[in-house]
Amino acid sequence: MRLKSIAILAALALSTAISGCSTIGGQMFTNNYGAMTDAGYQLPRIPIEKVPARYHRQEVRYDSSEKPGTIIVDTQNKFLYFIEGDGMAMRYGIGVGREGFEWHGTAHIALKREWPTWTPPAPMIKRQPELAKFAGGMEPGLKNPLGARAMYLFNKGGDMGYRLHGSPEWFSIGKAMSSGCIRLMNQDIIDLYDRTSVGAKVIVM
Template sequence: MRMKSFAIVAALTLSAAISGCSTIGSQIFSNDYGAVTDAGYQLPRIPIEKVPRQFHRQEVDYDTKEKPGTIIVDTQNKFLYFVEDDGRAIRYGIGVGREGFEWHGTAHVALKREWPTWTPPREMVKRQPELAKFANGMDPGLKNPLGARALYLFNKGGDMGYRLHGSPEWNSIGKAMSSGCIRLMNQDIIDLYDRAEVGAKVIVL
C-alpha cells in the first residue's frame, strides 16, 4: 500500500513538472511565450524550452519591505521582481550589463513607451561606428534593440540613459551582455509594462 501511495505521489509530481503550470510556492507561466500580434507587429514565438526554467516568468514568494508596485532588479542572479501584495512578486528572467557596464542604485520609471525608437548613445557610437546611421534614431520594429516596450529610468539628475526594455535576443536572458540596460524577453516586457506605473520605484541591486 505504501509503495502504491508513493507511486501516485511520484506520478502527480512528474505530471506537474511536465505541465509547466506550477511549482512549489510559485506559479510559472511557461505557456505565455507564443507568437503575439501587437500594434501591427508579429512577435515570433520564443522557444522557451531552450531558456533555463528559472528564467521563465513566474509568481513567487518574495520577502521585502518595499511597497507593491516596486521593481527590484537582482543583477547577480539575473532576476527582476515586480512586488505584489502579501509577500508575493512576479519574477522575470533578465539580461544585464556586461563587465564594465554594471551599475546599481535607485531610480524611478519616468516614461513608458510601446514600440520605442532606439537612439544609441554617443559613447556607444564611438565604440561601434557602424551605429552612426542610427544617430537620429532607429525605427520601431522586430529588430529594434529596445523591443516591444521600454520603461525609461530617471533619478534626481534626470535621464540615466538606462531602460528596462524588451529584446529580440531571447538567448541573452540570464547573461551579462548589455551596455547597462536591463533586458527582458519581449513577451515579458509587455507583461511588466502593463503592471508597472509611471513613477514606480526601481531598485537595482
C-alpha cells in the first residue's frame, strides 16, 4: 500500500510538472498570455511556447528582508521579483540594458501611466537620428516601445530616465537589448502595474 501511494504521488508530481501549472512553492501563469482587450487596444496573444519557461510569470519562494510591495530586479538572471511577503514573490521574465547601458541602484516608482507616450531622449536621437520624428513624443499604441504600461523610476536626483515598461517585443525577454530600461511582456507589465503602488521601492542588482 505504501509503495502504491508513493507511485501515485510521483505520477501526480510528474503530471503537474508536464502541465506547467506550478513551480516550487507557488503557481505558474503560462496560460495568462492570451489575446486581450485593454483600454480599447487589442493586445495580441504572446506565443509563450517560444519563451523559455523560466521567464513565464510565476509565484516562487523568495526570502527577502524587504517589505511587501518592493520590486527587486535581478539583471544577471533576467528576473523581476515583486515581494509578496511570507517568503513568496511574483517573478517575471525581463529584458535589460545591453552592454554599456547596464546600471544598478535603488529607486522608487514616482509615476505610473497606462498606454504611455514614448519620447526618446536626446542622446538616443543622436545615436539613432531616424528617431528625431518622435522628439515630440510617439503616441500610445501596439508599436509603442513602452507598451501597455510604464512606471517611472526616480531617485534623490529626480527622474533617472529609466522605466519599468511593457514591450511588444516578447522575443527580447531574457536578453540584454535595451538602453537601460527594464522591459516585460505586455501581459506581465499589466499584472505588475496593478500590484504596484506609487512610491514603491525598486532595487536593481
